[in-house]
Amino acid sequence: MILASFLTNPEHTQLVSIISRFLVNMLVISIIIGFLYRKTDENKEFVLPIVAIGVIIFLLSSYLSIVKVELGMALGLFAIFSIIRFRTRNIRAYQMAYLFIIIGVSAINALAQFPHPIRGMIISNSLVVLSLYGLEYYQSNSLLSKRNITLSNIDLAKPSRREDLISYLRRTTELDVKSVKIKEVNYLKSEAYLIIYFKN
Numbered sequence: 001m002i003l004a005s006f007l008t009n010p011e012h013t014q015l016v017s018i019i020s021r022f023l024v025n026m027l028v029i030s031i032i033i034g035f036l037y038r039k040t041d042e043n044k045e046f047v048l049p050i051v052a053i054g055v056i057i058f059l060l061s062s063y064l065s066i067v068k069v070e071l072g073m074a075l076g077l078f079a080i081f082s083i084i085r086f087r088t089r090n091i092r093a094y095q096m097a098y099l100f101i102i103i104g105v106s107a108i109n110a111l112a113q114f115p116h117p118i119r120g121m122i123i124s125n126s127l128v129v130l131s132l133y134g135l136e137y138y139q140s141n142s143l144l145s146k147r148n149i150t151l152s153n154i155d156l157a158k159p160s161r162r163e164d165l166i167s168y169l170r171r172t173t174e175l176d177v178k179s180v181k182i183k184e185v186n187y188l189k190s191e192a193y194l195i196i197y198f199k200n
Contacts (some may be wrong), residue, residue, distance in 0.1 A: 017117065018062050018110075019077060020041070020061075020118070020187050021058075021062070021117070021119075021121065022058060023111060023116070024122075024125070025054070025058050025106055025109040028105055028109070028128070028129065029102060030124045031129055032101065032102065032129060033047055033050065033051060033098075033102075036129075036132050037050075037098050041180075045069070046098075050098060050099055051102070053099065053103065054103065054105070054106045054107070055103060055164075055195075056109070057110075058106040058109060058110045059110075061106065061107045061110035061111050062111075064092070064111075085172075090171070101128070104113040105125065105128055108124060109125070112124065138198075141153070142143075144178055144179075144197040144199060145197070145198055145199070146194055146195055146196065147158045147175075147196050147198070148183075148193070149173070149193075149195075149196060150192070150193055150194070151165075151191065151193075151194055152191060153168075153194040154185055154187070154190050154191065154192045156168055157182055157185050157194075162180070163198050165180060166179070166180055169194075169196055175198040176198050177196050177197070177198045178197050178199065179196075179197045180195070180197070181194065181195040182194055182195050183195060
């Protein structure tokens with residue numbers, strides 16, 4: 001009863017809108033990080049910072065949308081994130097992409113004005129999630145990873161034994177090796193230095 005009166009009170013319309021947008025935003029972030037990012041990236045320590053940044057960006061954007069803030073202050077607030085970025089250790093392009101995706105999604109969910117807010121948020125966020133899923137699917141199924149390895153059995157490095165070499169590498173590495181490149185053969189050490197290409 002109290003909750004119903006709170007939700008229907010015209011004075012709380014803006015607050016209810018922010019809360020509902022926040023819940024949708026957290027759901028989208030959970031889907032992106034939980035089902036897309038964590039599935040393909042081994043660095044789990046990046047999850048907490050990226051989710052926290054998403055929350056702060058959403059709240060900051062909501063604050064800027066309801067309060068008249070001078071341009072200098074608004075730019076200063078967003079510049080903080082740039083300073084933090086350049087004073088921390090470098091992160092990979094893959095992680096940076098997800099960071100900007102979360103920032104963008106959070107800002108859109110906080111600021112975008114749709115004729116039908118919930119429906120508009122569902123459509124826009126669904127486009128982001130489906131696009132990410134398609135890109136992740138393409139990358140995992142079409143792009144090959146590579147790894148440098150040292151082969152002690154240089155007899156397998158002969159061009160005539162290429163298929164035997166690939167079969168041997170599949171057994172020993174337990175990877176789905178698709179191709180191999182021989183960089184160098186050291187006959188003194190009886191070693192061959194290879195680059196293998198495989199699917200994750």
